[in-house]
Amino acid sequence: MESRSHRVGLKAAAVLVGLLGALKIYGVVAHQVGNIPDGVLGIPTNGLALGAGLIELGLSVLMLGLLSPIRSAQGLSMWGFCLVCWRVAHAWSGSAVACPCLGPARQWLGLSAATEERLLLSIAVWWLLVGLLAWAREQLCR
Amino acid sequence: MGKRTIMPMSRPAGAGLLWALVVPVIFAAVALQCPLNSALKVGGDDGYELNKALLVSRDPQAAVRMWNDQPWLHTLLTAQLFKWVGEQAAVPRLFSLVSAMALVVAVGHLIRKDCGRLELMLVGALLLSAWNVPGLAMAAMLELPAIAWAVVAAAVAYWGYGPVRWWRLVLCGAAVGAASQIKWTAMIVMPALVVMLVCQLGWRKAAWALVLWLVGFGAVVAAIAVWSPSFDPEQLFLSHLKANMALQGADCAAARFRFDTVLQNPAMVVAAGLGIWRGWKWVSPPAMGFGLTFLTTAAAVAVAQRPWWDYYVLHFYVPLAMFGAVGAGWAIRAALRFAAEAACSRPKADAAAASGAVGLLGAGHGTAVAVLAAPAIVALWVGFSVLNVVSELAMARSAKRADQMDIVRAMREFAPQTRWCFAAAHEYAFAARVLIPPELVVLPWKRFLSGNITKQDVAQMVMRYEPEQILLAGYDWPKGAGFESWLTNTYVLTDRDGLRELWVKRSLNPPELGTRTEMRLRALGL
Numbered sequence: 001m002e003s004r005s006h007r008v009g010l011k012a013a014a015v016l017v018g019l020l021g022a023l024k025i026y027g028v029v030a031h032q033v034g035n036i037p038d039g040v041l042g043i044p045t046n047g048l049a050l051g052a053g054l055i056e057l058g059l060s061v062l063m064l065g066l067l068s069p070i071r072s073a074q075g076l077s078m079w080g081f082c083l084v085c086w087r088v089a090h091a092w093s094g095s096a097v098a099c100p101c102l103g104p105a106r107q108w109l110g111l112s113a114a115t116e117e118r119l120l121l122s123i124a125v126w127w128l129l130v131g132l133l134a135w136a137r138e139q140l141c142r
Numbered sequence: 143m144g145k146r147t148i149m150p151m152s153r154p155a156g157a158g159l160l161w162a163l164v165v166p167v168i169f170a171a172v173a174l175q176c177p178l179n180s181a182l183k184v185g186g187d188d189g190y191e192l193n194k195a196l197l198v199s200r201d202p203q204a205a206v207r208m209w210n211d212q213p214w215l216h217t218l219l220t221a222q223l224f225k226w227v228g229e230q231a232a233v234p235r236l237f238s239l240v241s242a243m244a245l246v247v248a249v250g251h252l253i254r255k256d257c258g259r260l261e262l263m264l265v266g267a268l269l270l271s272a273w274n275v276p277g278l279a280m281a282a283m284l285e286l287p288a289i290a291w292a293v294v295a296a297a298v299a300y301w302g303y304g305p306v307r308w309w310r311l312v313l314c315g316a317a318v319g320a321a322s323q324i325k326w327t328a329m330i331v332m333p334a335l336v337v338m339l340v341c342q343l344g345w346r347k348a349a350w351a352l353v354l355w356l357v358g359f360g361a362v363v364a365a366i367a368v369w370s371p372s373f374d375p376e377q378l379f380l381s382h383l384k385a386n387m388a389l390q391g392a393d394c395a396a397a398r399f400r401f402d403t404v405l406q407n408p409a410m411v412v413a414a415g416l417g418i419w420r421g422w423k424w425v426s427p428p429a430m431g432f433g434l435t436f437l438t439t440a441a442a443v444a445v446a447q448r449p450w451w452d453y454y455v456l457h458f459y460v461p462l463a464m465f466g467a468v469g470a471g472w473a474i475r476a477a478l479r480f481a482a483e484a485a486c487s488r489p490k491a492d493a494a495a496a497s498g499a500v501g502l503l504g505a506g507h508g509t510a511v512a513v514l515a516a517p518a519i520v521a522l523w524v525g526f527s528v529l530n531v532v533s534e535l536a537m538a539r540s541a542k543r544a545d546q547m548d549i550v551r552a553m554r555e556f557a558p559q560t561r562w563c564f565a566a567a568h569e570y571a572f573a574a575r576v577l578i579p580p581e582l583v584v585l586p587w588k589r590f591l592s593g594n595i596t597k598q599d600v601a602q603m604v605m606r607y608e609p610e611q612i613l614l615a616g617y618d619w620p621k622g623a624g625f626e627s628w629l630t631n632t633y634v635l636t637d638r639d640g641l642r643e644l645w646v647k648r649s650l651n652p653p654e655l656g657t658r659t660e661m662r663l664r665a666l667g668l
Contacts, residue, residue, distance in 0.1 A: 122408075122518075122525030129517030136481040 021056025164266065165243045172239060172535070176280055179232035181541035182550075182569050185281025186453075189569030191234055192282050193583050195220035196572055198371065199229065205371040208580035209589070211381045214370035215323035216284055229575055231544075234282035242279035245290035246270060248297040249464050252432060256425045257471055264467035268413065271527035272459050273406035274452060276534035285453045288325035292318055293460055296335050299355075300342070300428060311351050315358025322359075323366040326378070330443060330457055334436040341428040384592035389448035397449035404458050406530070409470075409522035414462040416515055417469030420508075425468055437461040449588060470519045476512030544573035549639040553611060559650050562609035564620075567642060570613050579607045601625035608632070610650060616641025 176184075183189055198205045199221035210217070220234045227233060246269050250262040269275060278286040295317030299310055318335070321328035339355075340348040367373045389397045405411060421430065440457035444450055544550050553563070553574030562579050565571035571578050581603055589595050601620035604612065605628055612633060633645035636652040646652035 118525045118529060121529070122521040125524045126517045126521035129520055130514075133477060133481045133513065133517065140482065 017056050021053040024053030025057070027053075164263075165247065168266075168270065169239055169243055172276075172280065173236060176535065176538040177541060177543060178235040178239075178280060179230055180543045180545055181231070181538065182544045182547065182573055184235060184538055184541055185277055185283050186451075187283050187586075188235075188281045189567075189572060190584050190586070191216065191220070191284065192231055192572040193568050193578050195224055195234065196229060196575065197577050197580060197583060199224040200577060202371065204577075204580045206580075208371065209377060209582075209584055209594070210372070211377050211584065211586075211589075212284055212325055213323040213366070213378065214372075215320060215366050216287065216325075218366075218369060220282075231282065231572065235280055238281060238283065238286050239279050241287035241290035242270065242275065244294050245286070245460075248290070248294040249460060250467075251297040252293075252300055252429050253425065253464055253468060256421075256429060257468060260474065261467040261471035264413075264470050265463050267523065268407075268410045268466045268470070268527070269459060269463040271407075271523065271531045272410060272455075272463070273403070273527075273530050274455055274534075275459065276531050277538065278453055278456065280538050283453070284325040285327060285456055288321050288328040289330070289456050289460065291321035291324065292328035292331040295321060296331055296338065296432060299335065300338060300432070308354050311354040312358035315355035315360075316362045317358075318355075319359040319362030320366070323363060326382075327454070327457075330439055331436070333439045334432045334461075337435040338428045338432040341426075341431040381589070381592055381594060384594075385588040386448045388591050388593075399444035399447070399450040399454075400452075403452055403455040404462075406455075407459075407462070407527060409519050409527055410459070410462045410466045412515065412522060413466035413470035413473070413519045415465075415469065416473055416511075416519075417465030417467070419469070420472045421465060421468040429464070433461040433464045437465075470516070473512040473516035473519060476509055477516035480509050480513050547573070547639065549613075549637050549642060549644055550574055552637040552644055553613070556611055556646055556650055556652065560610040562607050563611040563613065564604045564607070564609045565611075565613040566615035566617050566619070567613060570642070574611075576611060579603065579609065598622040608647070610647045612645040614643045614645065 178184070194208065194210065194217045197208060198217055202221075216234070216237075220237070223233045224230070246266045249269060250265045253261055253265070270279070275286075295314045298317060299314035301307065301310065314335070318328065318331065321331075336348070336352070339351050342348075343351055417425075418434070425433075437458070440461070443457060444454070447454070550570060550573045553570060553576060557574050557576050560576045563571050563574070563576035564582060565576075565578055566585075568578060568583070568585070582600065585595070585600070590597070597619035598621070601622050604620050605625065612629065629645060632648060634648055634652045635643055635655050636646045637644040638655060
């Protein structure tokens with residue numbers, strides 16, 4: 001049984017992740033079919049960004065449909081996953097746009113670029129493991 | 143403090159077998175994958191130890207004159223092994239690897255009575271992947287073996303509760319004595335060891351235990367001191383003190399403790415925090431006391447010691463790996479239990495939810511922390527520690543091979559006629575198997591800093607020895623005292639590799655630099 005605030009928070013996180021995914025897809029499509037320049041809205045416009053956007057959108061839907069006590073954690077980790085997609089897409093496209101969330105934190109903490117990369121990899125693995133835990137628990141529940 | 147509760151934990155009955163299988167596999171993998179014998183240099187002070195052992199092995203009389211600010215045991219053992227198996231760089235490097243394995247087993251032993259097999263595996267995973275450890279485990283350096291055998295000594299003295307076993311105390315003292323004669327930094331284990339003994343035995347018995355301990359310690363230190371070519375307090379103690387005092391007032395960031403060296407291992411730090419928080423309830427007081435005291439001592443040393451080299455971070459790793467294994471083990475077990483217990487069929491969870499005693503995830507707060515922390519620890523380990531192992535192993539694998547370097551080949555060419563060689567880049571001297579004059583074998587920055595030697599002294603000593611080979615390394619020493627003119631008059635520049643220049647005595651009829659280059663081009667058919 002979960003509190004109402006948990007549910008609202010989770011839904012907000014899911015919507016945010018979904019929006020970020022949709023924005024990525026929009027950026028790629030708009031760049032391909034229209035006259036919108038590369039990196040519109042600070043979003044890289046390549047295949048990876050498209051893939052990342054699709055995954056985020058899918059996960060957002062999945063997140064809204066899940067009924068698990070672990071959902072809050074999963075929501076948080078979705079956000080982490082979004083950061084990873086962002087960073088990987090940037091590395092792929094060579095875009096100079098900094099990660100909007102980790103970039104400022106990196107500067108504030110004085111972290112090196114290598115540490116930022118390692119942190120992002122850790123976030124990705126964390127998301128994967130939390131997702132696995134949630135999946136295992138859901139399977140047992142059914 | 144609340145009432146201590148003992149967590150039911152299956153005793154790791156097969157732990158010995160586990161170690162017997164895992165440790166040799168890791169050992170063999172590293173030994174076979176990395177060029178431990180042919181690498182020119184692995185780690186900062188690798189060359190010092192190799193050259194010291196070479197000198198002791200070939201000319202024990204000259205070793206008496208060697209300036210050596212470290213105890214002699216490691217050098218003496220390596221020199222002896224050089225006589226038995228040949229002058230192989232792999233000998234001390236493999237010893238470091240063995241020591242790293244011993245450290246893992248010893249730290250595992252300290253928590254063995256309170257934890258399961260998972261925790262023992264975690265000790266190895268956290269410790270061996272920690273920043274700097276793979277490099278230190280492959281280098282002919284003293285820090286890791288000294289700390290490793292000191293912790294092994296503590297493990298010998300740890301038996302939980304029960305009657306005093308006098309032979310363990312004597313053996314522990316002997317082992318700490320031996321470790322301290324590898325490097326004095328091994329003595330960092332002492333406060334933790336005393337606390338552990340007090341927790342095990344109580345004050346009165348611990349005092350007697352320390353007397354037995356001192357018997358073993360004193361006997362071994364005395365025996366090694368007698369065996370050593372010299373035992374000069376000025377070199378062994380005062381040189382460190384002088385360097386410390388010289389650096390205390392100096393604004394030298396390179397010589398200070400940097401907290402980010404510990405944060406290079408976020409998985410270990412997070413897990414250790416959890417370990418101290420949760421382990422308080424079930425880790426036995428002797429082990430807990432040992433770990434906390436070790437951590438405090440390491441912090442105190444970091445604050446006081448100058449210069450504080452990056453490899454001293456190893457002092458933190460011992461307690462952090464210990465608590466880290468406890469914390470990570472708890473979190474992983476709790477997370478797996480959480481995943482295995484489906485929420486929909488758990489009456490307890492519903493009851494807790496109804497009473498309002500629920501945490502972030504609808505479970506208890508402890509479980510919620512574990513469910514978030516276990517993946518975080520694994521993720522940080524993958525993101526930082528695994529990448530760290532990969533990069534340190536890659537660095538070792540790509541180290542310059544002595545056999546493939548032209549300048550080393552040139553040095554070897556003149557080695558049969560060489561009595562002495564001054565090498566500013568000392569690792570080259572060992573690679574060519576030539577001896578450095580004993581006073582100049584160990585020439586660290588600290589020695590200049592403490593005023594023990596000056597650049598002019600080095601120049602004068604080199605001129606006095608008139609070594610057959612001189613390898614300059616682009617440093618601004620030796621210099622002064624007419625060194626430059628003496629060098630060009632008495633020696634021939636015969637080879638160059640970047641900033642390194644090999645000068646050979648004219649009496650050996652060495653070819654000029656141009657001639658040698660021509661010979662090489664001709665050999666290549668150019």
